[in-house]
Amino acid sequence: MEFHWLPPCPGTTIWVLLRDNLDCGGEWADVIARQPCPDLPDGVLCEVVSRRCAFRFSPALTNAGSDDTVATYEEAGEADEVNAFRRCEVMRLHRSLAADGRSMARLDNDVRRYDNYRTQPSQIRVKATVLSQHASIEDRQSIEREVEHLMGTGATSEYVRRFRNMQGVFAMSSDLCHFLNYLSRHNLTREQLLESLAGGSSGAPLREFDEYKLFAEFGCTCGGTWKSSLAWGVYDTREITSCNCLTSPLPNRDYVTAAEIEQFGCVHRFKSIDDCDEIDIEEEVEEEDITQEAHAEFLQEEMPDAQEDIGVGVCVRATRIQRRAWRPREDARAPQQGCQVCTAMCSAIFCQARRVEINQPHKAALCPKCISKGRWCHGSLHKSDITLRYGIVASLMDPNVHWQKSGAGLDAITEYRGHSVLMQLMPWLFIVPVHRNQDQLHTITGQEPELIRGDRQPAGAHELTVLYRVLQHVMTTRGDAGGLALANRTSAWPEVPGLSQVQHLLQSFLERRVRPSMAVSRVGIGEAEHVRNTLVQRNQAALQAALEVLMRTPDGGNTSFASLADEFKAFVGLNALVQSHTTGSSSSSTTEAQSEGNLRSQEAGGERQGSG
Numbered sequence: 001m002e003f004h005w006l007p008p009c010p011g012t013t014i015w016v017l018l019r020d021n022l023d024c025g026g027e028w029a030d031v032i033a034r035q036p037c038p039d040l041p042d043g044v045l046c047e048v049v050s051r052r053c054a055f056r057f058s059p060a061l062t063n064a065g066s067d068d069t070v071a072t073y074e075e076a077g078e079a080d081e082v083n084a085f086r087r088c089e090v091m092r093l094h095r096s097l098a099a100d101g102r103s104m105a106r107l108d109n110d111v112r113r114y115d116n117y118r119t120q121p122s123q124i125r126v127k128a129t130v131l132s133q134h135a136s137i138e139d140r141q142s143i144e145r146e147v148e149h150l151m152g153t154g155a156t157s158e159y160v161r162r163f164r165n166m167q168g169v170f171a172m173s174s175d176l177c178h179f180l181n182y183l184s185r186h187n188l189t190r191e192q193l194l195e196s197l198a199g200g201s202s203g204a205p206l207r208e209f210d211e212y213k214l215f216a217e218f219g220c221t222c223g224g225t226w227k228s229s230l231a232w233g234v235y236d237t238r239e240i241t242s243c244n245c246l247t248s249p250l251p252n253r254d255y256v257t258a259a260e261i262e263q264f265g266c267v268h269r270f271k272s273i274d275d276c277d278e279i280d281i282e283e284e285v286e287e288e289d290i291t292q293e294a295h296a297e298f299l300q301e302e303m304p305d306a307q308e309d310i311g312v313g314v315c316v317r318a319t320r321i322q323r324r325a326w327r328p329r330e331d332a333r334a335p336q337q338g339c340q341v342c343t344a345m346c347s348a349i350f351c352q353a354r355r356v357e358i359n360q361p362h363k364a365a366l367c368p369k370c371i372s373k374g375r376w377c378h379g380s381l382h383k384s385d386i387t388l389r390y391g392i393v394a395s396l397m398d399p400n401v402h403w404q405k406s407g408a409g410l411d412a413i414t415e416y417r418g419h420s421v422l423m424q425l426m427p428w429l430f431i432v433p434v435h436r437n438q439d440q441l442h443t444i445t446g447q448e449p450e451l452i453r454g455d456r457q458p459a460g461a462h463e464l465t466v467l468y469r470v471l472q473h474v475m476t477t478r479g480d481a482g483g484l485a486l487a488n489r490t491s492a493w494p495e496v497p498g499l500s501q502v503q504h505l506l507q508s509f510l511e512r513r514v515r516p517s518m519a520v521s522r523v524g525i526g527e528a529e530h531v532r533n534t535l536v537q538r539n540q541a542a543l544q545a546a547l548e549v550l551m552r553t554p555d556g557g558n559t560s561f562a563s564l565a566d567e568f569k570a571f572v573g574l575n576a577l578v579q580s581h582t583t584g585s586s587s588s589s590t591t592e593a594q595s596e597g598n599l600r601s602q603e604a605g606g607e608r609q610g611s612g
Helices: 019-024 059-063 080-094 137-155 158-164 172-185 190-198 258-264 296-302 368-373 386-397 435-439 463-477 481-489 499-513 525-537 540-551 564-582 589-611
Strands: 013-018 027-034 044-048 053-057 070-074 103-105 117-130 169-171 211-219 225-235 276-292 312-328 336-338 345-353 410-416 419-433
Touching: 013 019, 013 044, 019 070, 027 117, 027 419, 053 059, 053 070, 053 137, 059 070, 080 117, 080 419, 103 386, 117 137, 117 386, 137 190, 137 386, 137 410, 137 419, 158 172, 158 386, 172 190, 172 386, 190 386, 225 336, 225 345, 225 368, 258 345, 368 419, 386 410, 386 419, 499 525, 499 540, 499 564, 525 540, 525 564, 540 564
Parallel strands: none
Antiparallel strands: 013 027, 013 070, 027 044, 044 053, 103 169, 117 419, 211 225, 211 345, 276 312, 336 345, 410 419
């Protein structure tokens, strides 16, 4: 099957302004699938991320201004390498599906590489979309969340994980019977397992000396406080006698119970990974093997139409293995994170393990752990056997499920709670610019869902783009039309400020753009005037060239700055937005002219004083 990768492409996210919600200023929407029809030959099915509201529109009619549903839409602004990498990962997912649409193999390891980027195998995530037109908004939201949660918890279930260890290929026609037989050996039925998965089982207990991703709260001596879902800690119960989380809980944390602490840990049970020594621990585990044998009685009860010679038996054996672990030292501190105000390292005052993150995709380019490791910091959704695990869970939900290839990945239509539901397996990309590793972004706390909406924002979109969309949402919520207009202009050529302001902005931009270890020279009036002229003339190439010259630092720092011009334009536009809402008014042209005159006088005076 041949796919056309024309935008908007299924599996990506667009910024869309719906005609029935013009006051919002725009929303993120997932591109689900292409659905041509007589009225809309280029019809596209989309869904608003925040509201899970489905809609169809024609990109051609929208561009002509005549679409009945969508007023305008924009692409997410991804780099060409990101778009190409997504296509390669979709094709890698296609290769795991057999021609019958019911058998799946492991994903291959053919991951494309790109200059100036680090890539890793994508996480494969599930997107569910209710296709039934008569479904209410409430039913649509609950069904889609339930299907995504069910597939996600099932793919990470201990029963599914152990069964797939015995399999190289999941052939639905026979292996579903094998899996049901396997469950019977553990005194489980299909219905019981699905009920357990839907309830969101807590999974395996916390293991001593393992590292876990945490939700944590921090407080700094400078007065700064923040919450982060990007904290990390090593589980250690050797000093839990000092735990006072139940007797002296933090404000608004008095609801924490002993059972919750046992399940998710607390600040007294996690230590900073920087205060630990790496060790190897030998332990005994139980492994299970499949042995072929007939189970006529089981097949008679569970699957009367199945062949008797496809039953399985389970052989359990004990094996001693070594695992890598981290032992906290005696002086180990609580999990640490840097304060973004004073840069001091601070200890967590509250933390809990976050082990279930099925519906919250992770942005590798914004995660300091992913950046430092050069791979996914947690989870198993990127492993080669993830397609086998999803195949097992989907067949449990619908024994007749049939997958087919699409531009988004793999699609299957099933029935759930009386509604037709489209399930999609889609790649969530790991593609990080090389210079991000040099930036050493170890204190980022911007992954909280309160800041970035929606959660499925493409991994390749620049974080500034996400920030501007958040600002648009804030301005719209406050009913500020002027701020909204400014926010909309940050993605295009901004209004050009005066020379003194350009010099100040250029200096700030350079200082924020380079690493802290690099020394940034003072921006001269001539350099600022040259940059300002490129803004006035709207000369993209000249602006990029001027910024590249200023960014070349003497210590041989990174010079791979593909989008400096766009970033600086957005930086200038964002500053105008902030100024207009902090001062309430912009400076007059007369005052600006006086400032420019004073600046030139000071510059000239400084030169004369230096020469004297």
